[in-house]
Amino acid sequence: MARWPDGRGKLVVHGDGSRAAVAVPLEIATSYRARTKGLLGRDSVDGAILLSPAGGIHTFRMRIPIDVAYLDRHLTVMAVRTMKPGRLGLPRFRSRHVLESEAGVMAGWGLEVGVRVAVEVES
Secondary structure (H helix, E strand, O other), rough: OOOOOOOEEEEEOOOOOOOOOOOEEEEOOOOOOHHHHOOOOOOOOOOOEOOOOOOOOOOOOOOEEEEEEEEEEOOEEEEEEEEEEEEEEOOOOOOEEEEEEEHHHHHOOOOOOEEEEEEEEOO
C-alpha cells in the first residue's frame, strides 16, 4: 500500500484509447488529524482530496454535496458515489483510499469503476 505525507500533489487519471490522461490538483490527507478534518467546513474544493488510509466516509457538517471515489490498494477505482451533506457512506470492503471532490466533477475527469489513478507528490 502506498504511503504519502500530508501535503499537495497531483492526481493523474489515466486515459484510455479515446481519452487523454487528466491531471487534477490534489490535497493529500494521511495523518489522523488531516483525515478527520477532510472537507469539513469548506464551501468549495480546488481539485480533490485523498484520504489515506480510509475505507468509508461521512458528510456530517459538510456544506456541499461531494463526489466520492473508493480506491483499492492498487489505486483502481472500486466505486464512485455522489453524497449530499449529512449522510453516512457505507464502508467498502478492500477500499484503502478515498477521493473526495465537488459533486459532478469526477465524471468529467473520466473517473469511473475500473480506472486506475496515480498520485504525484509535490516536493
